[in-house]
Amino acid sequence: MSTWEIVIGLEVHVQLNTASKIFSGANTHFGATPNSQACIIDLGMPGTLPVLNKEAVKKAILFGLAIDAEIAPYSIFARKNYFYPDLPKGYQISQLDHPIVGKGKMNIQLSDGTKKTINVTRAHLEEDAGKSLHEQRSGFTGVDLNRAGTPLLEIVSEPELRSGEEAVAYLKALHSIITCLEISDGNMAEGSMRCDANVSVRKLGSEKLGTRTEIKNVNSFRFVEKAIAYEAERQIDILESGGSIRQETRLYNSDTNTTHSMRSKEEANDYRYFPDPDLLPIMISEEWKAELKASLPELPRKKCQRFQNEYGLSEYEAQILTSDMQLAHYFEAVNTASNNQPKLAANWIIGNLLGALNKNELTLQDCPIAADSLGQMIARIADNTLSNNTAKIVFEALWKNTGKTVDQIISEQGLQQITDVSALTEIIQTMITNNPNQVTQYREADEAKRSKLIGFFVGQVMKATQGKAPAQTVNELLGKYLLR
Numbered sequence: 406m407s408t409w410e411i412v413i414g415l416e417v418h419v420q421l422n423t424a425s426k427i428f429s430g431a432n433t434h435f436g437a438t439p440n441s442q443a444c445i446i447d448l449g450m451p452g453t454l455p456v457l458n459k460e461a462v463k464k465a466i467l468f469g470l471a472i473d474a475e476i477a478p479y480s481i482f483a484r485k486n487y488f489y490p491d492l493p494k495g496y497q498i499s500q501l502d503h504p505i506v507g508k509g510k511m512n513i514q515l516s517d518g519t520k521k522t523i524n525v526t527r528a529h530l531e532e533d534a535g536k537s538l539h540e541q542r543s544g545f546t547g548v549d550l551n552r553a554g555t556p557l558l559e560i561v562s563e564p565e566l567r568s569g570e571e572a573v574a575y576l577k578a579l580h581s582i583i584t585c586l587e588i589s590d591g592n593m594a595e596g597s598m599r600c601d602a603n604v605s606v607r608k609l610g611s612e613k614l615g616t617r618t619e620i621k622n623v624n625s626f627r628f629v630e631k632a633i634a635y636e637a638e639r640q641i642d643i644l645e646s647g648g649s650i651r652q653e654t655r656l657y658n659s660d661t662n663t664t665h666s667m668r669s670k671e672e673a674n675d676y677r678y679f680p681d682p683d684l685l686p687i688m689i690s691e692e693w694k695a696e697l698k699a700s701l702p703e704l705p706r707k708k709c710q711r712f713q714n715e716y717g718l719s720e721y722e723a724q725i726l727t728s729d730m731q732l733a734h735y736f737e738a739v740n741t742a743s744n745n746q747p748k749l750a751a752n753w754i755i756g757n758l759l760g761a762l763n764k765n766e767l768t769l770q771d772c773p774i775a776a777d778s779l780g781q782m783i784a785r786i787a788d789n790t791l792s793n794n795t796a797k798i799v800f801e802a803l804w805k806n807t808g809k810t811v812d813q814i815i816s817e818q819g820l821q822q823i824t825d826v827s828a829l830t831e832i833i834q835t836m837i838t839n840n841p842n843q844v845t846q847y848r849e850a851d852e853a854k855r856s857k858l859i860g861f862f863v864g865q866v867m868k869a870t871q872g873k874a875p876a877q878t879v880n881e882l883l884g885k886y887l888l889r
């Protein structure tokens with residue numbers, strides 16, 4: 406049996422965070438009372454005319470520049486005609502032949518370190534539709550048009566992704582770019598970033614693409630990966646039993662982890678696209694492009710490189726810390742407050758803080774520990790006031806967010822390390838007297854065995870000092886007195 410190759414191309418819709426809609430002055434705020442934010446233009450009332458929001462154009466260009474894409478000097482809007490209860494105009498204003506952003510490149514990295522460049526075919530501006538609400542009243546569907554006219558940037562990739570993992574890596578890279586540019590809040594749960602996954606399979610080595618299906622609106626990274634895995638397997642099963650794949654649009658059900666058919670796939674010509682006569686072409690000057698290019702923030706990839714060069718972090722650490730701009734900012738604030746202890750800051754954030762947030766299902770935004778406090782705690786590790794163990798106690802106390810400073814916690818709980826060498830020497834000598842058998846054993850052992858036996862003595866000292874002895878000093882003193 407020959408092996409199969411999975412082929413994936415993603416269409417990602419990103420809601421641009423403009424204050425008003427793409428063609429009207431209506432508010433775009435999420436979560437407002439249904440139909441309180443749709444104006445006559447969004448509803449397509451006769452006699453109204455759309456006016457393009459310059460901010461939406463600017464945000465699309467910023468994205469294009471960030472992925473080294475061609476920015477079209479001339480692009481136009483087209484009407485995409487279809488019927489949907491939440492699309493009052495009967496058409497969606499989109500772009501077809503002349504998208505604002507042309508070919509670009511996205512860099513992704515997989516968990517095993519493999520790097521890959523994925524080509525972006527295009528990114529175009531369009532308006533969002535409203536929403537049908539099926540859950541409010543049984544037997545009725547409500548239509549909320551607040552979302553109608555919200556600006557979207559649809560980013561289309563080439564079919565160059567080869568696994569669910571690659572698709573997720575691509576989405577995460579995209580997410581960090583759009584949040585870094587601050588052109589979208591990227592909130593997948595609220596639909597600010599939605600993904601359609603096109604999936605096909607082919608025999609490994611074959612050049613020809615297989616027939617694809619398109620899985621609509623998957624709303625989390627995890628579900629994207631699962632939906633792709635399920636769909637690829639479904640297609641392989643069909644092909645191996647002699648069947649063929651129908652080109653269609655499918656929906657993913659996260660409860661059952663399956664996809665099911667929604668409709669047969671429409672072709673572009675079904676939509677009767679034509680240039681929108683109400684809107685002028687968008688002309689972008691070289692000057693504006695240059696101005697926007699100069700205004701680009703430090704992008705995730707560059708930040709990742711800088712974190713390695715400037716702070717001596719590993720690529721792995723830098724990757725995690727720059728995957729989210731808020732996290733990157735938090736790290737730098739912790740580092741500053743710690744008086745420049747980047748390694749310790751990275752360790753505590755990646756090893757402790759992210760774990761605690763995850764366990765409590767919190768995001769960094771709701772993090773109970775301020776960057777300043779974590780930084781001060783790390784400064785106290787660096788100056789030997791705290792050991793790794795007592796720092797954990799401080800960390801727990803900070804997590805409870807009682808408003809106490811790190812130094813207050815240390816003095817109230819008596820967590821200062823015993824740095825007084827004579828006091829430690831005394832403790833060690835008593836311990837040696839109390840454990841003659843272990844000491845003899847140690848003295849008679851060879852190097853390799855000794856390094857195992859030493860743990861017992863370290864443990865005894867830590868017990869006697871309630872973990873408040875600096876490990877390095879203890880080791881030095883033990884080395885000195887055990888072999889007397």
Ligand code: ADP
Binds near residue numbers: 413
């Ligand atoms: P549409 O879905 O709107 O008809 P396109 O033809 O541009 O648009 O394709 C949309 C997406 O489908 C792109 O991301 C593209 O890479 C992907 N795609 C096209 N053909 C295949 C295929 N055979 N297998 C997997 N993905 C594909």
Ligand code: MG
Binds near residue numbers: 416601619
């Ligand atoms: Mg499509």
